[in-house]
Amino acid sequence: MCGRFTQAYTWAEVEAYLNLLGPPRNLRPRYNIAPTTTIDVLRREEGGRLLVPMRWGLVPSWWKKPLKELPATFNARAETVAEKPMFRTAFKSRRCIIPASGFFEWTGRAGGKIPHYFSRVDGRPLAFAGLWESWRDLEAADTVLSATIIVGPANSWMTSFHDRMPILLAPAHFDEWLSGPDPTALLTPPPDDFLREWLVSTRVNRSGVGDDDPTMIDQISNPNSFGPDL
Template identity: 65%
Template sequence: MCGRFTQRYTWTELHALLDLIGSPRNLRPRHNIAPTTSIDVVRAGEAGRELVSMRWGLIPAWWKKSAKEVPSTFNARAETVAEKPMFRDAFKRRRCIIPASGFYEWTGGKKDRQPHLFTAADGTPVLAFAGLWNRWRDPVAAEEVLTCTMIVSGASAWMEAYHDRMPVLLSPQDFAGWLDGSLGTEALHPAPANALREWPVSKRMNATGVGDDDASLLDPLNSP
């Protein structure tokens, strides 16, 4: 699965890849994003593709309990996303793209977990993850909340050395078809082996709290 990732790009870089509408913004770089926090999401709006902030962890519109009682929905499996009650309505009606600069996976045992960072092999600043989004009304706060999930497929042969799942990477030629729903589950396949590069990083990023979200987290382990 994918439980941590990074968003550290500029508006210009996002706009160049995704052809966004709206005025340029100063985007805060984030290096250690965890589920249930707010993330950048691109969806199709009436006037074009728009950048919106959403809670990472999808909550279906029919959910009547609190957000804390939702099971883990920050990832949706490509093989079942069209049928699972949590995701099937969003798969039919509310697609999105989650921009990222990279993502993390771990190797080793529970007491010695080594994080690895994965980024575009060619140095491209933005990866485009396939996602879904939804609107949910918080029954306690009586407020509308926008939520999203990241779709993960089985791992490529190269990725299997690190994890058995990986985020689905969309190519630019697939953006329109994914967002308008004309592409189906056939688009949800592992990325080619040459699409990504990897290096181990500090175990400091295993935590989520003060001092665990700075650019040095991305440095290769034992780098000068």
């Protein structure tokens, strides 16, 4: 799964990588993004690729209940995304790319979870395969744009830490993912040498802590220095 990640890049970095449409703007770096908060999402529009703020946790257009009753939809499983009612319509026509600087996974048992940070070996941004939706909140008379990250089986290297991981897209596949007729073949793990990993502070274990703090992704070499698990 992918339950926490980072978006800490400059406009120049993400614009060059994703070939974005629109004038440059300041982007707020974030180091502990949790579900239901607002994230940067790339979607394809008539004029090109646009970076749009969306809720992390997809709300299908047909949802009739209050938002608080929505089940967890911040991840969609690659194996079933084309068939599950929550995601199948978006998979057909509303695919997106969610840029990231890295993501977190945990090892160890409950009460002593140790967080690991994963990013590209070359330091460039990551491109998560995602889906987006537009939902009308009748209670608030507002339109909510939302997105989910697609996750699949881990590659051999990642299985040392977790059995699943985000689907990561290569630039050569961006157009096919965003507008191709059937991008199912892209729902595969990256090569084993694509990512790097290091240990970080257990402060990241608590959602809402340190989202603006770049030290959240600092490497920690001594597990005993983590302090109590939060």
